[in-house]
Amino acid sequence: MAKSSNDKRIDYVEFSVADIARSRDFYGKAFDWSFKDYGPGYCEFNDGRLTGGFALGGQGKAAGGPLVILYADKLDEIQRRVEEAGGKIVKPAYSFPGGRRFHFSDPDGYELAVWSER
Secondary structure (H helix, E strand, C coil): CCCCCCCCCCCCEEEEECCHHHHHHHHHHHHCCEEEECCCCEEEEECCCCEEEEEECCCCCCCCCCCEEEECCCHHHHHHHHHHCCCEEEEEEEEECCEEEEEEECCCCCEEEEEEEC
């Protein structure tokens, strides 16, 4: 049997959320993601490259697990959009070798980061 091109790669990211509509609204406004509903308890998102999902399952997870890091060409613009959509900046933008990034928490308390090249 031939190997899939996705063999040993992260294939999907799923967030347990308290309110799917709120998550759709936040990620749609902040990052222009598109969505497909699969009933009242599940919604798939697509960021243009990777798909994932929002599963109705109560409270989100606080920081401390794997950190999902997004990329943006215009870091300052995305930070503004994250804040306008209701995200909270938990680590202001800072420089690191190769670029800059900031961390934010979404409406369910997940901590994510956004980075950009210099």
